Amino acid sequence: MDIQGKEITADALLTQRKIADFLVRERKAHYHFTVKNNQPGLFQDIALYFKDRQDPDFVHCEPPDHGRIEIRKIWTTTELNGYLNCPHVGQAFLIQRGSTDKKSGKYSCEIAYGITSRTPEQADPQRVLATNRGHWSIENSCHYIIDWNYDEDRSRIRTGYGPENITRLRRFAISVIKSKGVRSVAQKMRQLTRNVRLVFDYLRMTENSCVCSLRR
Numbered sequence: 001m002d003i004q005g006k007e008i009t010a011d012a013l014l015t016q017r018k019i020a021d022f023l024v025r026e027r028k029a030h031y032h033f034t035v036k037n038n039q040p041g042l043f044q045d046i047a048l049y050f051k052d053r054q055d056p057d058f059v060h061c062e063p064p065d066h067g068r069i070e071i072r073k074i075w076t077t078t079e080l081n082g083y084l085n086c087p088h089v090g091q092a093f094l095i096q097r098g099s100t101d102k103k104s105g106k107y108s109c110e111i112a113y114g115i116t117s118r119t120p121e122q123a124d125p126q127r128v129l130a131t132n133r134g135h136w137s138i139e140n141s142c143h144y145i146i147d148w149n150y151d152e153d154r155s156r157i158r159t160g161y162g163p164e165n166i167t168r169l170r171r172f173a174i175s176v177i178k179s180k181g182v183r184s185v186a187q188k189m190r191q192l193t194r195n196v197r198l199v200f201d202y203l204r205m206t207e208n209s210c211v212c213s214l215r216r
Contacts, residue, residue: 004028007118009135012036015115017086024088024117031088032131035113041085046113050075050094058125069100074129078120090119093128149174149186176203 007030008023015033023029035043056073073096081089097110116128123131150170157166174185180202182188192199200206 007032012038015039021087030117032116033114046092067102071098074125076125088117089115090117149189
């Protein structure tokens with residue numbers, strides 16, 4: 001896959017120095033990573049810098065939807081570029097997501113830290129926030145589909161790397177189905193269930209696969 005010039009987003013699991021260097025130096029792409037405690041030094045450095053933050057660099061107010069009002073604020077900096085233990089950092093950022101339930105008035109707030117290889121000239125605060133929003137829109141959509149179709153929250157697979165491996169397989173299956181442009185992932189999964197021949201046709205894994213099944 002040609003990813004030159006593209007922006008690759010990832011959650012904290014893939015926030016790794018080797019992956020950052022691979023994307024920028026070898027594939028000529030950009031990264032947008034979430035930073036959490038699996039990289040404690042990186043996380044603590046960014047959190048400490050933004051501890052006494054003042055006015056945000058950009059504020060985005062979501063139109064009232066699903067019974068709640070959401071306001072997202074972002075702070076960015078280039079002052080940590082040469083200090084953070086990660087290659088090719090263009091800027092670090094903090095995003096604050098505030099949500100107010102219109103019915104109960106209950107307010108909740110989430111803080112997220114991250115880094116991107118794009119410099120402020122390549123991505124202003126508004127664009128960085130939009131990229132982050134786009135990543136989690138995909139993540140949330142994927143989580144919902146997996147939970148709804150696989151009932152993952154009640155999975156009994158809990159030993160060793162079992163939960164992680166089965167989640168990866170489920171995500172891969174969902175991604176393959178979505179890549180075909182289907183209208184309903186759940187409907188397509190029901191159609192393919194216990195029909196090995198239809199799966200082979202859908203994925204075009206045999207020479208005599210039926211092409212028409214790809215469009216259903």
